[in-house]
Amino acid sequence: MYEKVKDLPIEQQIEQFARDLVGIRSVNGTDGEVTLADKLEAILRSFPYFKEHPDQVWTQKLEGDAHGRKNVFALLKSMFENKQTIIYHGHMDTVGIDDFNSIEAHALDPDYLQHYFSEYTKDPDVQKDAASGDWLFGRGMLDMKSGDAVHLGNLLYYAQHREQLKGNLLVMFNPVEENDHQGVMEAVSELIRLRDEKNLHYKLAINGDFVSPLYKGDTQRYIYTGSAGKLLGCFYIRGRETHVGETLSGIDPTLIASKINEALNNNMDGAEQIANEVILPPSCLFQRDKKAFYNVQTAGTTFMYFNYFLYERTPNAVMEQLKHVAADACADLAAFLKQQYSVFSANCGLQGQAPHWDVDVLSYEEFVEELNQKGVPVEKIMDQVIQGNPNEDFRQVSCKVIEALEASAGDKRPKVIVFFAPPYCPHNYLRDNVPEEKRCDQILDEVLRQVQQATGERFAKKRFFPYLADSSYLSMSETSEETAAIVNNFPGWGKTYSVPLDQIRKLAIPVLDMGVYGKKAHTWMERLYKPYSYGVLPKLIRSMTERIFADHPDG
Incomplete structure (x- = not known):
């Protein structure tokens, strides 16, 4: 040449x-x-x-x-x-x-x-x-x-x-x-x-x-x-399935996902405020329910994730913001369904106690802590999922890990689990x-x-x-204490994916x-x-x- x-x-x-x-x-x-x-x-x-x-x-x-x-x-x-x-x-x-x-x-x-x-x-x-x-x-x-x-x-x-x-x-x-x-x-x-x-x-x-x-x-x-740094902010949303003939008694996870999407996607309210810098809002990169085929049952779970830029905000602050958005979405949906059920029951002449539409919101770290208290072998189940999906996309493996943990615990309560998945850019x-x-x-x-x-x-x-x-x-601006919020909320960290955090800090x-x-x-x-x-x-x-x-x- x-x-x-x-x-x-x-x-x-x-x-x-x-x-x-x-x-x-x-x-x-x-x-x-x-x-x-x-x-x-x-x-x-x-x-x-x-x-x-x-x-x-x-x-x-x-x-x-x-x-x-x-x-x-x-x-x-x-x-x-x-x-x-x-x-x-x-x-x-x-x-x-x-x-x-x-x-x-x-x-x-x-x-x-x-x-x-x-x-x-x-x-x-x-x-x-x-x-x-x-x-x-x-x-x-x-x-x-x-x-x-x-x-x-x-x-x-x-x-x-x-x-x-x-x-x-x-x-x-x-x-x-x-x-x-x-x-x-x-x-x-x-x-x-x-x-x-x-x-x-x-x-x-x-x-x-x-x-x-x-x-x-x-x-x-x-x-x-x-x-700019990046986190992939993820939401695993478990609803309550029901027949479409009883749709208002269920909790449709796609509705929660839609509300989260509306609150975050391209919304500058979710972005950092730094003058004279190119600061971008979150962007939805994936949103899909987990139904495999057509039937008249509403979806049981939905998975979605967002590109989330980091400028000065800490990972822990991001987690708290995402949990807050999810909690607001669930509260809005509960209020909406309560109003719709009131109209529906009045129209039908129904009496009796209305369903509840409460949905828990927790981080992956909090979810794992609950499982550990129940004696669920979290690490063993995670390893089995990872070994059983060697060619699967990183993000989908993270979702499968949560599904397997949930199934092992028999935990089908409506909930939103907020977590992080690859890639993470400091x-x-x-x-x-x-x-x-x-x-x-x-x-x-x-x-x-x-x-x-x-x-x-x-x-x-x-x-x-x-x-x-x-x-x-x-080089990275995050301290080891700040990145702990990532590691602890990252299914499969160190097994499917990791970032050499200590080495990057040494390079600086x-x-x-x-x-x-x-x-x-x-x-x-x-x-x-x-x-x-x-x-x-x-x-x-x-x-x-x-x-x-x-x-x-x-x-």
Whole structure:
């Protein structure tokens, strides 16, 4: 690959890297992630520096991964004796390509797509962009293979200009970002091993994941000084089945689910309130009753879960909020059914005692505590469920664990059990009370000001990268006491899924997202703006790199 790009200016080198990476279909959960890892390793090994130092490119296979996916690393050592190290990192997987529909066969062909969209009259914005020649199209071009290409371009630049690199540069590419972040989580142990064995001091990690305009006409380039976290807030809802001919005597769990959905889904009342930040509300990602076939019995149980962003809020606060929402939903439903039953009984001339519609609300931790008091072998049952569902989705396994525990206890009372399921992304940001992080933030302000004056670009700095990213696993703001609320309310934690919380706290690497710029990620109109992404951004990242190293010349 080096021979193909060695005589090109860096902007064209980066574009060629991006085109080559986009040309490989690396959809999350497929063997294509392995193919792309092999391609990235081959590109790195083609650089003259790594031909001379082949041991400084290596891979780390993900433990027990059915596809054989792996992390890819490259370490460029400084000419100067220095332990300072900056990490450039990115992910190599993409979402699927089925949204391209009739042109799916061309989803990885930037030139075909540019021509196609230049004649696409149904969207004037994408047509204008395609006709300008300044935009590149294709699945992964924005999210985030161009970001990977920028890292490759800057790595090659420093490999050829090592006198400008006053510290070490570690480049890391990870699979499995688009859903469960397994790649970067397993990379944490490798980063710790490398730090300890080679006496490295990680000063900063720069992610090249994409940024986009936040509103129509927005021309600012956003730099993020941290990562939003995420919890998957889940509700297992047990109602009371009944024949439709006696519907008002039952408790329909789908009605409770609907009320919870209305209270949380896209509702800013459930979001944190932090001024001048991109703060998003919860989003429902799954809602389904557990009926397997048609009959005239109302549903017995419903399962639903929400993407729940974390910025400053603690996990325990999230649990309390979710329980409060569930309790309100159950109380509203009881009042509604009581009113409907009153109308119904008056119409029918019925007398006698009305049914009750009380529903208990409890966390998974509280549910397990009840089971332990009854002598239910919680761990044994959990292990049986996990072993019996080796290929099942993490979230569904969590639900099956609760079903099995409930069945073992003979507990069919109406209730809502609130719990967490994978994935969990810690949140982090540069903190004023941590001197090294505060200094990093100050240097960033200086660099952005200088680049803005030199290029005319308008930058805006935000704390939380809004799209979820692997950067969440390089540092975390939650304390061990705060994460206990997650672990204790997470069916199967440490068995089906876990996050290396203690190791992440030991890493504690300040993180930035300095990403390529474009529009419509995760859609068939995904596209990248070349002048900024391949022209301005690489220099911006190099400026930040050199300023960080210059600020700590002795490591």
